Amino acid sequence: MTAKPIYLDCQATTPLDPRVLAAMIPYFCESFGNPSSSSHIYGWEAQAAIAQSREIMAKSINANPEEIIFTSGATEANNLAIKGVAEANFSRGKHLITLQTEHSAVLDPCAYLVALGFEITYLPVDSLGIVNLQDLSNAIRSDTILVSIMAANNEIGVLQPLAEIGKICRDRGVFFHSDAAQAIGKIELDVEAMQIDLLSLTAHKVYGPKGIGALYIRRKNPRVNLAPQLHGGGQERGFRSGTLYPPQIVGFAKAVELAIANLAEEQNSLRQLQQQLWNAIKDLPGIYLNGDPEKRLAGNLNVSFAHINGNSLILALQPVVALSSGAACSSTKPAPSHVLTALGRSRELALASLRFGIGRFNTSAEIDQVAQKVIEVVSLLQLS
Ligand SMILES: *Cc1c(COP(=O)(O)O)cnc(C)c1O
Numbered sequence: 001m002t003a004k005p006i007y008l009d010c011q012a013t014t015p016l017d018p019r020v021l022a023a024m025i026p027y028f029c030e031s032f033g034n035p036s037s038s039s040h041i042y043g044w045e046a047q048a049a050i051a052q053s054r055e056i057m058a059k060s061i062n063a064n065p066e067e068i069i070f071t072s073g074a075t076e077a078n079n080l081a082i083k084g085v086a087e088a089n090f091s092r093g094k095h096l097i098t099l100q101t102e103h104s105a106v107l108d109p110c111a112y113l114v115a116l117g118f119e120i121t122y123l124p125v126d127s128l129g130i131v132n133l134q135d136l137s138n139a140i141r142s143d144t145i146l147v148s149i150m151a152a153n154n155e156i157g158v159l160q161p162l163a164e165i166g167k168i169c170r171d172r173g174v175f176f177h178s179d180a181a182q183a184i185g186k187i188e189l190d191v192e193a194m195q196i197d198l199l200s201l202t203a204h205k206v207y208g209p210k211g212i213g214a215l216y217i218r219r220k221n222p223r224v225n226l227a228p229q230l231h232g233g234g235q236e237r238g239f240r241s242g243t244l245y246p247p248q249i250v251g252f253a254k255a256v257e258l259a260i261a262n263l264a265e266e267q268n269s270l271r272q273l274q275q276q277l278w279n280a281i282k283d284l285p286g287i288y289l290n291g292d293p294e295k296r297l298a299g300n301l302n303v304s305f306a307h308i309n310g311n312s313l314i315l316a317l318q319p320v321v322a323l324s325s326g327a328a329c330s331s332t333k334p335a336p337s338h339v340l341t342a343l344g345r346s347r348e349l350a351l352a353s354l355r356f357g358i359g360r361f362n363t364s365a366e367i368d369q370v371a372q373k374v375i376e377v378v379s380l381l382q383l384s
Contacts, residue, residue: 004322005318005319005320005321005322006320006321006322006362006366006369006370007322007359007361007362008321008322008323008356008357008358008359008362008366008370009322009323009324009355009357010205010299010357010358010359011154011155011157011182011205011297011300011355011357012324012357013204013205013210014204014205014206014207014359014360015207015359015361016207016208016209016251017207017208017254017255017258017360019254019258020207020208020209020251020254020255020258021251023250023251023254024209024247024248024250024251024254025247027046027049027246027247027250028247031045031046031049031246032046032246033045033046033047033246034046034243035047035049035050035243035244035246036233036235036243036244046244046246049246049249049250050070050244050246050249051065052253053249053250053252053253054068054070054249054253056253056254056256056257057201057214057252057253057256060184060185060189060256060257060260061184061189061190061191061199061201061216062189062190062191062192062193063191063216063218064219066219066237067216067217067218067219068214068215068216069214069215069216069217069236069237069239069240070212070213070214070236070240070244070245070249070252071212071213071214071215071240072211072212072213073202073203073204073210073211073212073213074103074105074179074180074181074200074201074202074213075105075213076213076215076229076240077179077200077201077202077213077214077215078103078105078106078109078148078177078179078200079105079109079229080215080226080228080229080239080240081146081148081177081198081200081215081217081226082096082106082109082110082113082146082148082177083109083112083113083227083229084226084227084228084229084239085145085146085175085177085198085224085225085226086113086116086118086145086146087226087227088225088226088227089145089146089175089225090118090145092143092145093141093142093143093144093145094117094118094119094143094145095118095119095120095121095141095143095144095145096110096113096118096119096120096121096144096145096146096147096148097120097121097123097136097139097140097144097146097147097148097149097174098110098120098121098122098123098147098148098149099122099123099125099131099148099149099150099160100122100123100124100125100338100342101125101129101150101153101155101156101158101338101339101342101343102148102149102150102179103150103154103179103181105179105181106148106150106179110148121139123135123136123139123149124342125158125342125343127343127344128158128291128292128293128295128343129153129156129158129290129291129292129339129342129343130158130160130161130292130295131149131160131161131165133161133164133165133168136149136165136168137168137172140168140169140172140174144172144174145174145175146174146175146176146177147165147169147174147175147176147177148177148178148179149162149165149176149177149178150178150179150180150181150182151178151179151180151182151183151187151189152180152182152183152186152187152296152297153182153291153339154181154182155290155302155337155339155340155355156290156291156296156300156302156339156340156343156355157182157291157296157297157299157300157301157302158291158292158295158296159183159187159292159295159296159297160178162178162189162194162196163193163194163195165178166194166195166196167195169195169197170195173222175197175198175222175224176195176196176197176198177196177197177198177199177200178194178196178198178199178200179200180199180200180201181200181201181202181205181213182205182297183297184201184202184205184206184256184259185206185207185255185256185259185260185263186206186259186263186267186297186298186299187263187267187297188263191216191218196216196218197217197218197222197224198215198216198217198218198224198226199215199216200213200214200215201213201214201215201216201256203248203251203252203255203256206255206256206259207255207258207259207359207360208251208252208254208255208256209247209248209251209252209255211245211248212245212248212249212251212252213252214252215239215240217239226239228240228241230242266360267298268298270298270299270358270359270360271298271299272364273299273358273362273364273367274298274299274300274301274356274358276364276367276368276371277301277356277358277367277370277371278301280367280368280371280372280374280375281303281371281374281375281378284305284374284375284378284379285306285382286305286306286307286308286382287303287304287305287306287378288303288304288305288306288345288349289301289302289303290302290303290304290340290343290345290353291343299357299358299359300355300356300357300358301355301356301358302340302353302354302355302356303353303354303356304340304345304349304350304352304353304354305349305352305353305354305378305381305382306348306349306352307382308352308378308381308382309351309352309381310325310334310351310352310353311334311351312381313325313352313354313377313378313381314354316377316380316381317354317373317374317377320369320370320373321369321370321373321374323354323355323356323357324355325337325351325353325354325355334351336350336351337350337353340353354374356370
């Protein structure tokens with residue numbers, strides 16, 4: 001049996017923390033009730049677990065429990081936020097603003113709205129991946145209903161200035177949505193201080209289970225009006241019908257609680273591993289760091305190499321380290337990452353990129369091993 005490669009793909013997903021699994025287990029076979037069953041203890045137990053989890057989630061972003069709507073993940077939360085606001089507010093305006101570097105779970109709902117007659121402005125970013133606030137301000141029109149700007153980028157880890165964006169949106173009377181799939185449990189999120197009106201979250205990037213997420217929806221000052229996208233039993237105050245899934249919700253809250261309890265310390269140690277890796281490889285010829293060196297997720301490093309074939313690079317690294325390129329590769333024709341090209345990287349550089357996603361369970365010894373392999377492979381490929 002060969003050992004599996006070192007996992008450094010924590011922007012794609014993270015392993016489940018065993019403490020999260022332990023919290024989830026009672027809700028599969030023992031306390032299996034439907035949280036909507038109000039006439040017996042099976043339902044009450046499930047309902048109590050959901051209520052407690054909702055409180056933990058709300059507290060983690062400085063919101064109220066009734067402002068948290070559980071969804072199947074950040075994709076669904078983004079769809080609910082963007083399409084829901086568009087549908088409920090089209091009489092006020094048909095213009096939305098987002099970033100060129102957003103995740104497809106934001107870009108694709110926006111593209112869908114274009115087909116329905118909405119207009120989208122896709123703001124550029126600077127060469128380090130950050131939005132220009134003057135550009136944002138200039139783009140807001142009298143018919144703008146929503147600004148959607150992500151908290152942390154999934155490819156280059158870059159953090160956007162949420163509080164400044166929130167202030168601009170609030171001053172101009174436009175709802176502010178942020179996709180925080182990569183940010184929850186990694187940076188402090190405060191929907192009051194940052195004036196965020198809608199916030200998309202997911203569990204599986206923060207050592208929780210896959211298939212569970214949430215949307216924060218502001219209830220007052222201002223109240224966000226939004227049309228549900230799933231209709232049925234009326235769960236989640238009618239915003240998201242469907243039987244709630246207690247093990248996943250309990251696991252989500254546990255994962256967030258653990259991450260936040262130890263946030264500063266964990267981010268410090270991730271930053272050290274990231275620096276260790278960068279220091280080891282930064283002098284390789286033709287290397288480029290993608291994204292702001294400081295304003296980024298502590299565990300993320302994204303680099304491009306000149307004069308190297310991107311596919312050969314990933315293939316040669318595969319036995320030692322599990323990671324991905326910044327680019328979404330299709331088997332036949334690789335496409336350069338829309339994020340890296342938005343930074344101004346050439347097609348060739350965008351194709352020859354590596355996204356390192358360092359996480360909670362990685363060690364300094366693993367980083368050494370990976371760095372050595374990267375140096376070996378890059379030197380070999382640059383010769384050939
Ligand atoms: C992972 C991710 C998503 C999708 O989240 P799911 O919970 O897997 O649907 C959306 N946006 C960003 C920025 C992500 O990193």
